[in-house]
Amino acid sequence: MDRISSAAEFQTACDTLRMRGKTIGLVPTMGALHDGHRQLIKLAREQCDVVAVSIFVNPLQFDNPIDLEKYPRSIEDDLEVASTLGVDVVFAPLETEMHPRPILFHLEVDGLSEVLEGSSRPGHFGGVVTVVAKLFILAGRCRAYFGEKDFQQLAIVSRMVKEMHFPVQIVPVPIVRDERGLALSSRNLRLTSEQLNSALSLSRSLFAAREAIRRGEKNTDKIEQLMAQELGREIDGIAQADLAVLDYALVVDPLTLMRPDRIEGTVRLLVAARIGDVRLIDNVGA
Numbered sequence: 001m002d003r004i005s006s007a008a009e010f011q012t013a014c015d016t017l018r019m020r021g022k023t024i025g026l027v028p029t030m031g032a033l034h035d036g037h038r039q040l041i042k043l044a045r046e047q048c049d050v051v052a053v054s055i056f057v058n059p060l061q062f063d064n065p066i067d068l069e070k071y072p073r074s075i076e077d078d079l080e081v082a083s084t085l086g087v088d089v090v091f092a093p094l095e096t097e098m099h100p101r102p103i104l105f106h107l108e109v110d111g112l113s114e115v116l117e118g119s120s121r122p123g124h125f126g127g128v129v130t131v132v133a134k135l136f137i138l139a140g141r142c143r144a145y146f147g148e149k150d151f152q153q154l155a156i157v158s159r160m161v162k163e164m165h166f167p168v169q170i171v172p173v174p175i176v177r178d179e180r181g182l183a184l185s186s187r188n189l190r191l192t193s194e195q196l197n198s199a200l201s202l203s204r205s206l207f208a209a210r211e212a213i214r215r216g217e218k219n220t221d222k223i224e225q226l227m228a229q230e231l232g233r234e235i236d237g238i239a240q241a242d243l244a245v246l247d248y249a250l251v252v253d254p255l256t257l258m259r260p261d262r263i264e265g266t267v268r269l270l271v272a273a274r275i276g277d278v279r280l281i282d283n284v285g286a
């Protein structure tokens, strides 16, 4: 496995591989690789000749300097995970390499970035697309793997590729759930066993809403109310302090993230809730 820290070298490596007829699968990450990343890498491994994983904690997508400072960094463990999964290239640049100072150019996103996760994190998605666009320019023609867990990020990056004509095929990777339905997330590690029970209410509310839509419910308000009720519902005698506190429960169009008045075609159901001081998100298609 090659470890590259220079942007120019990464670009040359990708160009050379493509000239030799190899297809490239790019998995953009901020490191601290977990099971969700493993899924992305495994799928890239199955579908591409060469797998490149980028590891870069992107300061542009943090609105809070303390969050940036606290973000887990574990490059040696990450290299171990990447090598075990058969990754060919790890691109791990320094901040000055990825974003030479002063930064004069950055991308912004209209509309799609101001709702859902973006409403509480101004500038976050602008920071995401700026770094992802740079990674796409360096990697060139490739497949790029993004998890459906961060559905808004996936929708925004997919739209960017279409609108900016990047020669990149976005591959959405389904959410991985445990046997009880809980979406895997590194944040689950911060929950007590009571809180983990309570966290199940996120997926239960989504599954109940999906079932209601399958049975013919088309009223968006009713579906959102159903999700909100399920989220606040006590399951298995969960203590009051551990119950999920709703942030949002919404029905959106999967491409525009706009809320339809009635559910006619395919929609995405999204929930965000706080359990103690841990904020969780989840979503399903319906």
Ligand code: PAF
Pocket (backbone or CB within 6 Å): 028, 029, 030, 056, 058, 061, 128, 131, 132, 150, 153
């Ligand atoms: O999902 C992430 O880890 C990040 O937002 C990404 C796509 C690697 C950009 O920094």
